[in-house]
Amino acid sequence: MAQEAGLGVDETGFNAAMEVQRERARKSWVGAGEEERGAPIYRALVEEIGKSQFTGYEHLEEEVTLLAILKGTERVTSAKGGETVDLVFNPSPFYAEGGGQVGDRGTLSSPTALVEINNTVKPVPDLHLHRTKVIQGTITVGERVHVTVDAEARKNAARNHTGTHILHAVLREVLGDHVKQAGSLVAPDRLRFDFYHFSALTEKEIDRIEARVNERIREDAHVETEVMETKDAIATGAMALFGEKYGEKVRVVRVADFSRELCGGTHCHGAGEIGFFKIVKESSVAAGIRRIEALTGPAAYQHVKNQERVLREVSSLLKTRPEEVAQKAERLNSQLQEKDREIERLKSRAAAPASDPLANARKIGPVSLIAEKISPAEIKDIRAQADRLRDRLKSGVIIVGAPDPKGEKVSIVVMVTPDWASRLSASEIVKGIAGLIEGTGGGKPEMAQAGGKRIEKLDAALEQAVQVIETLLAG
Ligand SMILES: [Zn+2]
Incomplete structure (x- = not known):
């Protein structure tokens, strides 16, 4: 596809990136703080206070001495409300992120302070580091505190x-x-x-x-x-x-x-x-x-x-029971498609008579004539179209012809405005052209119609009307 678009593909780059991703997937179970593994401060802490002892398999609470407070990688002696610090105490019931399992969270409290423990990590193999935020009061290295793991989490x-x-x-x-x-x-x-x-x-x-x-x-x-x-x-x-x-x-x-x-x-x-x-x-x-x-x-x-709630909402919108949502949606879908098709049909019909039929009016001597073939229609629709044209033409002869929607026969409607009806009878005009479509017809001086079988002769019949009118005018 790239070739078709005139583009090149960096396959070597792709393979290298893929290898990096594979490596990352392979490593994702290793202790999360691995990238920090070099930090000398953490190793020094392990040297100083010994390996962290995890007591969280047995219990979730502990009375401990606060051994170190770190602000970033800097050791400080105390921290107060609002500060974000890392804490070290030993033993710890807090599970440190590793083996895919996220670190424990919980709280630390002393008679004067409250601390939120948000995560526990292992930046080096034997050190549990608690990432915290002091909510209120001040904590100091060396004091006794009570730590509790969030039991629910x-x-x-x-x-x-x-x-x-x-x-x-x-x-x-x-x-x-x-x-x-x-x-x-x-x-x-x-x-x-x-x-x-x-x-x-x-x-x-x-x-x-x-x-x-x-x-x-x-x-x-x-x-x-x-x-x-x-x-x-x-x-x-x-x-x-x-x-x-x-x-x-x-x-x-x-x-x-x-x-x-x-x-x-x-x-x-x-x-x-x-x-x-x-x-x-x-x-x-x-x-x-x-x-x-x-x-x-x-x-x-x-x-x-949540899924049940969504289903209930959908079924209420579709006004049906949850078990019948699928069938209902399917039915609505096909109804929509049908309506889309209907809209398309109406649109093309509305767009069709773009040219003004009056512009197609011809003069035969003093008489205006509109002879029009329209798309397949029932006789009543042909008459309606002829009516519309007569209202607009005001004076003259109107002839409208069309096959029926089944394509079995053809009909022609002739209308003559009252000012011409005495000289040009609609029924005379119909008689003059009906033969071409192998049809019969008749009517009154102002309106007449004919029906026949020769659909393909409709154009010729409409053309024939010119001669018929000329003859009638001459007579
Ligand atoms: Zn496991």
Whole structure:
């Protein structure tokens, strides 16, 4: 297509960009703060205070000592209301963004201050850094504070994380063992799973996958975690991420006997807690990588409620029941198409008599004549047209002829204005031309008509009228 348009294609550039995208997809599960991994200040902090200990698998609250406050990469000793700072305390019940799961959020409070914890990241492997905003009061390094993870957000993230593991297992079951994780995002409000597969999923496959995940949820399988030797974990067939470096010990998350993955994320205790799983989108990320976006629990329920509301609104607008919306829309559609065609017909009819028929009036001696052939019409419409012409011509002879809409016969109407009717009788004129269309006719001096079978002779008949009128005038 580019060639046809005289354009070139930068294939090398395209391939390079594609490779970068592949690399990005491969890396998306690595700790989010990876680009900051060089920051010496974070490494110095780990040296000074030791490795961060994550207690969030067991509980969501902790009494801790505030060990460091950072403004950007600068260490400060305190922060007050309105300031945005990063905090370090140890241990931390806050999950740090990684393995696709977003970081925990929550609150920090002291007798004098309130702090909003908006995210938790790991800029270097062993440091939990809490991104915060001081809402009120002042916090100071060394003081005792109370930290609480947002339980609702954590619970919903767990639904999405366990849902992601079940989805992964079901994808392999439905599509085949070649399906491997290429990246994932687990947030409290949604989940996204990228995987290697070479074609778009069909609607049937998507339905099957969604149904199967929900079946697993209803079975309410127990979710168990176990820390074990990496080689043992791999030996039991636990899914590991290609290219990821694991330590000697790993955490294995198991859902009944159908899912087993190396994973550090936070999960439901039972699959039933997920409640409901709904796929909302399937798309392509790069060549050979598909993406499924889905919702679980309250978000999935809300999604269905929203769709129900939309359907109700549409059915009320269409004045039909929700079950009959499709048929009704289809019917309206074909009615619209029919009306469009009708409008087109009327438009072309309205545009047709562009020339003024009076301009076509001829003089035969002192008499004005309009002899006109119109598009197929019923006799009453031919008469109406002749009437209109007579009203405009005011003095003279009007002849209008047309085939009927079925194309079976032809009719001619002759009208003569009263001032000429005594010398040029309409019925005489009709008699003079009806023979040509193999028809018969008659009428009165001011109006007469004829019908015949020879449609193709209509032009000749109209022309013949000139001679008939000349003869009558001469007589
Ligand atoms: Zn996981």
